[in-house]
Amino acid sequence: MKYFxxxxxxxxxxxxxxxxxxxxxxxxDVRPHTDGTLRxxxxxxxxDGVNASVIxxxxxxxxxxxxxxxxxxxxxxxxxxxxxxxxxxxxxxEGKVQMIVDAGLKGLKIHPFYQNAAVDDPRWFRLYDAxxxxxxxxxxxxxxxxxxxxxxxxxxxxxxxxxxxFPKLVMVMAHMGGWICYEDFLMSDMCGENVFIDTxxxxxxxxxxxxxxxxxxxxxxxxxxxxxxxxxVQREHIDFVKKICPDERGREDIFYRNAERLLGIEVTEKLxx
Numbered sequence: 001m002k003y004f005x006x007x008x009x010x011x012x013x014x015x016x017x018x019x020x021x022x023x024x025x026x027x028x029d030v031r032p033h034t035d036g037t038l039r040x041x042x043x044x045x046x047x048d049g050v051n052a053s054v055i056x057x058x059x060x061x062x063x064x065x066x067x068x069x070x071x072x073x074x075x076x077x078x079x080x081x082x083x084x085x086x087x088x089x090x091x092x093x094e095g096k097v098q099m100i101v102d103a104g105l106k107g108l109k110i111h112p113f114y115q116n117a118a119v120d121d122p123r124w125f126r127l128y129d130a131x132x133x134x135x136x137x138x139x140x141x142x143x144x145x146x147x148x149x150x151x152x153x154x155x156x157x158x159x160x161x162x163x164x165x166f167p168k169l170v171m172v173m174a175h176m177g178g179w180i181c182y183e184d185f186l187m188s189d190m191c192g193e194n195v196f197i198d199t200x201x202x203x204x205x206x207x208x209x210x211x212x213x214x215x216x217x218x219x220x221x222x223x224x225x226x227x228x229x230x231x232x233v234q235r236e237h238i239d240f241v242k243k244i245c246p247d248e249r250g251r252e253d254i255f256y257r258n259a260e261r262l263l264g265i266e267v268t269e270k271l272x273x
Contacts, residue, residue, distance in 0.1 A: 001251070001252070001255055001256075002051050002255065002256040002267045002269075003048075003049060003050045003051055003225060003234075003238065003255050003256060004050075004051060004052050004053070004224075004225060004255065004256040004259040004260070004267050005045070005050050005052070005053040005054065005225060005226055005227050005229065005234060005237075006053075006054050006139070006172070006198050006200070006224040006225060006226040006259055007054060007056055007139060007174055007198050007200040007224075007226035007227065007228050008041055008053045008054060008055055008056065008226075008227060008228070008229040008230075009036070009055065009056055009057075009228070009229070009230065009231075010034075010036060010037060010038045010040075010041045010055050011036045011037065012071055013037050013038075013039075016035060016036035016037045017035065017036065019036055020032050020035065020036035020230065023147060030146050030201075030204075030231055032230035032231065033229055033230045033231070033232070033233050034229060034230040035230075036230060038055070038075055038080070040230075041053065041055070041229060041230070042079075042080075042271060044229060044230075044234060045079075045234065045271055046270070046271050046273070047235075048233075048234040048235040048238070049238075049270065050234050050271075051079065051256070051267050051268060051269065051270060051271065052078070052079045052080070052081065052267055052268065053079070053080060053081065053229070054081045054082070054083055054106075054107065054139070054226075055072075055075070055080060055081070055082045055083065056083045056085075056109035056139055057071075057072065057082065057083065057084065057085045057109060058085050058109060058111045058114050058115065059085035059086060059087045059115070060087070060114050060115060061087055061089075062087040062089050062090045062091070064085070064087070065084070065085070065086055065087065065090060065096055068084060068085055069084055069099060069100065069103060069105075072084055072103070072105055073103050073104075073105075076104070076105065078265075078268050079268065079271055081105075081106050081107070081263065081265075082105060083105065083106070083107040083108055083109040083139055084096075084100045084103075084105050084107075084108055084109070085108065085109045085110070086100075086108065086127055087115055088115055088116075088117040088121065088123035088124050088127070089123065090127075093126045093127035093130055094126065094130040096127075097127070097130040097131055097134065100134075101134055101136075106136060106137075106263045106264075106265075107136050107137045107138065107139055107172075107263070108131060108136070108137070108138045108139070109138075109139045110124070110138055110139070110140050110141070111140075111141040111145075112140075112141060112153045112154040113141065113145045113147070113148045113151070113153065113154070114141075117153075118153035118154065118158060119140060119142075119153065119154040119158045119159060119162060120158050120159075120161040120162055124162075125165070125166075128162065128165075128166045128169055129166065131169065132166050132167075132168040132169040132170075133168065135168075135170065136170060136263075137170040137171070137172050137196070137262055137263075138169065138170065138171060138172065139172045139174060139198070140154065140159070140171065140172065140173055140174060141154060141174050141175070141179075142154055142155075142156065142159070142173040142174050142175050142177060142178045142179065142181070142185075142197075143155060143156070143174075143175050143177075143178030143179030143180055143181040143185075144178075144179055144180055144181065145179065146179075154178075155178055155181050155184060156173070156177055156178045156181055156184050156185040156188045156190050156191075157184070157188055157190075159171065159173060159190055159195070160188075160189065160190060163190065163193065163195065170196075170262070171195040171196065172195070172196040172197070172198055172224065172262075173185070173190070173195055173196070173197045173198075174197070174198050174200050174201075174226065174228075175197075175198070175200055175201055175202060175228075176197055176198075176199060176202045176206050176211060176214055177190065177191065177197045177214065177218070179201060179202075179205065180205060182202075182206050182207070182210050182211070182214065183210060185197070185214065186210065186213055186214050186217060191214065191217050191218050192217055192218055192219070194222070195222065196222050196223065196224055196258070196262065197214070197218060197222065197223055197224070198223070198224040198225070198226035199211075199223065199224070199225055199226050199227075199237055199240060199241060199254070200226035200227055200228035200232055200237075201227070201228035201231055201232045202232075202237070202240060203227075203232060203233070203236040203237045203239070203240035204232070204236070206240075208240075208243050208244060211240070211243070211244035212243075212244045212245075214244075215244050215245050215250070220245055220247065220249075220250030220251070220253045220254050221250075221253050221258060222258070223245075223253070223254045223258065224254065224258050224259055224262070225237065225238075225241055225254050225255045225256070225259075238255075241254050241255065
């Protein structure tokens with residue numbers, strides 16, 4: 001079996017210790033599994049047999065776009081797929097979209113909590129409109145966040161407005177459709193729609209029976225294996241997927257086939273030592 005982790009985080013070496021430490025200080029007993037560097041992410045991938053990963057960066061202010069883009073260009077490979085990030089206050093989102101496409105990156109990451117804008121805030125709409133024409137996915141943080149108060153800014157129902165107004169947008173709703181909002185996603189009209197969800201940071205928090213119901217209703221062909229590493233452990237999420245999806249073909253879809261289809265790639269064999 002091949003494994004493509006659709007949702008991880010890593011940082012430039014000079015920032016990794018501080019970034020992981022600051023997040024960990026706000027995250028209670030959710031402890032990091034790596035030191036936040038690309039090197040340590042690759043180590044964890046080798047240990048758990050993960051073939052490739054998305055690295056999702058977050059621009060917490062508009063001026064961070066270009067440093068993130070440049071680092072992403074440096075680290076991208078057949079095993080590492082960096083996603084860019086655009087801030088909602090960026091004055092030229094259309095131009096940024098073209099720069100991302102020209103750089104050969106495969107996706108975009110949005111985190112409404114860290115970027116201080118609800119997922120359906122009109123400040124995003126120029127970006128959504130430009131991005132939907134690329135055919136590439138946006139990976140959205142969905143639900144609540146362990147480091148923030150439980151604010152309703154990207155819970156499952158919030159995505160309906162985005163889905164209805166930007167019909168060509170390829171949406172990935174992280175954390176089984178909403179971190180600690182799993183039942184809300186299951187009962188919402190987004191479950192079963194033509195959107196993807198990922199399994200990131202769910203092995204510890206999403207009940208197995210509820211996860212199995214989501215797989216049954218939403219379909220294994222719309223679910224992506226993901227961990228949120230360093231906040232989720234890859235081998236634990238492999239076991240989680242096996243428990244919520246009893247069908248072997250469905251597991252293959254979740255573990256790597258859906259990512260291949262979504263990004264237009266073929267997952268390669270194990271990482272070189």
